[in-house]
Amino acid sequence: MSTSAPEATPPKLLQVKGLSAFYGESRALHGVGFSVARGEVLSVIGANGAGKSTLLRAIVGMMNRGRAAHVEGTIELDGRRIDHLDTDAIVDLGVTMVPEGRRLFTRMSVEENLLCGAYLPRCRATIRDRLEEVFDIFPRLADRRDQNVSQMSGGEQQMVAIGRALMSSPQLILFDELSLGLAPIVVDQIYERVRAVNKLGVTCVVIEQDMKRAMAVASHVFVMLEGRIVLDGRPGDLGVDRVSAAYFGTDAGAHA
Amino acid sequence: MDQSGLSEDVYWALIDVANGLLSGAMLGGYYALIAIGLALTFGVMRLVNLAHGDMLIVAAYLAVVVLQFIPISPFLTLILVVPVMFAIGYGLQRFLLNSVSVQSMEQKGMSTGFGLMSPILVTFGLSIVIAHALLGAFASDARIIKNSLSFSALRLSEDLNVSTLRLIFFCVAVAILIALHVFLRRTHAGRAIRAASDDAEVAPLMGINTGRVNAIASGISLAIAGVAGVMVGMSRTFQPFDGPVFLLVAFGVVIVGGLGSIFGSLVGGILLGITQVLAGTYFGPSAQLVGGYMLILLVLAVRPQGLFAR
Numbered sequence: 001m002s003t004s005a006p007e008a009t010p011p012k013l014l015q016v017k018g019l020s021a022f023y024g025e026s027r028a029l030h031g032v033g034f035s036v037a038r039g040e041v042l043s044v045i046g047a048n049g050a051g052k053s054t055l056l057r058a059i060v061g062m063m064n065r066g067r068a069a070h071v072e073g074t075i076e077l078d079g080r081r082i083d084h085l086d087t088d089a090i091v092d093l094g095v096t097m098v099p100e101g102r103r104l105f106t107r108m109s110v111e112e113n114l115l116c117g118a119y120l121p122r123c124r125a126t127i128r129d130r131l132e133e134v135f136d137i138f139p140r141l142a143d144r145r146d147q148n149v150s151q152m153s154g155g156e157q158q159m160v161a162i163g164r165a166l167m168s169s170p171q172l173i174l175f176d177e178l179s180l181g182l183a184p185i186v187v188d189q190i191y192e193r194v195r196a197v198n199k200l201g202v203t204c205v206v207i208e209q210d211m212k213r214a215m216a217v218a219s220h221v222f223v224m225l226e227g228r229i230v231l232d233g234r235p236g237d238l239g240v241d242r243v244s245a246a247y248f249g250t251d252a253g254a255h256a
Numbered sequence: 257m258d259q260s261g262l263s264e265d266v267y268w269a270l271i272d273v274a275n276g277l278l279s280g281a282m283l284g285g286y287y288a289l290i291a292i293g294l295a296l297t298f299g300v301m302r303l304v305n306l307a308h309g310d311m312l313i314v315a316a317y318l319a320v321v322v323l324q325f326i327p328i329s330p331f332l333t334l335i336l337v338v339p340v341m342f343a344i345g346y347g348l349q350r351f352l353l354n355s356v357s358v359q360s361m362e363q364k365g366m367s368t369g370f371g372l373m374s375p376i377l378v379t380f381g382l383s384i385v386i387a388h389a390l391l392g393a394f395a396s397d398a399r400i401i402k403n404s405l406s407f408s409a410l411r412l413s414e415d416l417n418v419s420t421l422r423l424i425f426f427c428v429a430v431a432i433l434i435a436l437h438v439f440l441r442r443t444h445a446g447r448a449i450r451a452a453s454d455d456a457e458v459a460p461l462m463g464i465n466t467g468r469v470n471a472i473a474s475g476i477s478l479a480i481a482g483v484a485g486v487m488v489g490m491s492r493t494f495q496p497f498d499g500p501v502f503l504l505v506a507f508g509v510v511i512v513g514g515l516g517s518i519f520g521s522l523v524g525g526i527l528l529g530i531t532q533v534l535a536g537t538y539f540g541p542s543a544q545l546v547g548g549y550m551l552i553l554l555v556l557a558v559r560p561q562g563l564f565a566r
Contacts, residue, residue: 065359065362066365067364087460087461088462088465091460091461091462091463096461097461099458099461103457106454107450107454107566108447108451108454112447115444116447116464117462119444119447119462119463124444164462
């Protein structure tokens, strides 16, 4: 497929150009460039160590750690550069992440975790509406709002983590390893919820190990290998064979 | 005759125990007051400030200065002392201690071990600087914050008394604990403090600025230390180099009560107080301190995370 005409597409929500990321001296991303349109679901596919998580961490400013980690290149949100901002400022602009392993606040109840998500002053006026919205998407959480999150199953914790991200009224949510460690039936439910979140108008970027699942949910996929994007396109156009060839780095199609 | 002599012995033995428990508990309130600030910064946030005790003394001197200019009730000096101490705590954390935290040391390319050490070294130095600054400003004479309650006591029964001041300290400690608890549970800033202490890497994803949140926690911690300092100054004399004594008491209380538990500091304080008073009653005054340290050692040996650790 040829590259789509730029003037036909609406302005991109997220635009990443020439992004390199470093942990100390070692380089984890090599000049990555891509864009995400508003309302899209983008799946990032790649093996362990391909740089997927680093990419998401770079977008939310978690790689801006002086000598410990830093990025080069540009990241723009709605045409505004965010690559030099701290994480809390980026979240205030409407980008957030559901981190790998969920990382809930373990000493808090479901509701307290959700309220933490609405910490920003701009979120506080609409806190009740947002809470209702989250409980609409995850009715199970409404019944357990006072329960401590550490007593919940992995799937339920993932629901809390997604709900917590939603509480900040984001335009863009990055999901890092969404299905890791969850039973397949739970993963189905979670992906159904991601679609529901996307229907609310939230743009989603999903990191997923399961290639078929990633391609099923996405309107746009790309494959990463050793810190580079080696394949980029619509899932229907690419096909499973080319994606898996790119995933394993076995040449063919990777540079088509 | 024999019978009444025996029962009188029993009565006095019971009075001894009752007095020990009561004054121990009251002493515990005083200890808790000293320790609550540290329970928040060290216990909950894991921020180290070895100058915490010196800050208590700073607050006491601040009250002395205020009273020199305006002769009001010592309790009213809190109106000035508390906000000033909050500002000191906030500024200290934001502009000095945050830049020597583990995260900022890693950003500067230092090892984690170095990052853990640096707040200890910096605040140890700060403690010395503060003590010498106080010495320069006030000389080494022992001071006390004069008040009408120093020698007053409430009589509960013929043989059972409680110091009015200690009772007030106890009530103040309980009030501060409740207020702090409600703050941490029910406000956005309180939840942010808990979130940042639970997972400092993920908290920013909630839009939480962890540097600012740490500064607010340190401000609150020193504001509470300010209350404690004025109370301490009302009940005993103090000198510029007294800070470390209070730091030690506060660490003891936090260790006994348990890291991360705010209410643990009240229970820890009461246990420490009762142990000290009973040890003093039965084994002489010199046993008082030893008894306290034995309790701390016992807790460390049996339950190193503290009684109410979370």
